Amino acid sequence: MFLALPMLSVSGRRLGSVRSFPDFFTQCIRGGIRKTRRSKMKKIALFTLILLLCGGLVWAKEYEIQKKAGDLSVVMKMQRNPAVMGENGITVTVKDPTGKEITDAGVKVEYSMPAMPGMPPMNYGSVLAVQKNTYQGKLNFSMAGPWNIVVKILRSGKTVSTKFSLDVQ
Structure with a gap:
């Protein structure tokens, strides 16, 4: 059927x-x-x-490196890993020998690219502001390549500094 x-x-x-x-x-x-x-x-x-x-x-992890500046411990974090040309966020945490975070200091970051053939060195600076027990700001890398970063900490009339190296993509 x-x-x-x-x-x-x-x-x-x-x-x-x-x-x-x-x-x-x-x-x-x-x-x-x-x-x-x-x-x-x-x-x-x-x-x-x-x-x-x-x-x-x-x-995706931040770039983080720790060094000593005098008797202070300095932790630098870059929001981008690897750092790229253009604006990059930076966070610096400063701790005293007992491990307590310091927020009463002035923190300045100087960053430079060494001279290359046919190109003069590039030098820039940025003053970081205190936010949530850390110092935060922006770095603007104008070119890819190796950069030297110096974190200067002014506290009680004394300045201590530490150097970092960074490759920008």
Whole structure:
């Protein structure tokens, strides 16, 4: 007992000439499975993309280096790792020998690129402001390459300094 059915359309898809009711069911099910598979694949792709983006943010770490300046401990953090041409955020934490953070000092950062053939040296400076027990500011690197950074700390009429090296991309 087979019924010939005319041209049918399911979910906007033309099924063509369907010869029997079982064929009609088979085509409906196949179309539904295909759509379900596509939908699942899209969801999986979107989930994977979101997971990769979140993972990248977790692994993106600041550049951090610690040195001594006299009897003080100085930790310099660059927001971007590696540092890039243009504006880069810097955070400097200064601690006394007991490990207590110091916020009553003046902190200045001088950064320079040494002279290269056909190019004079570049020298810049930035005074950092106290925010949340750290000194924060911006450094603007005008060129990629090796840069020398000197952190100067003025406290109680005495100035101590420490030097860092940084490669800018």
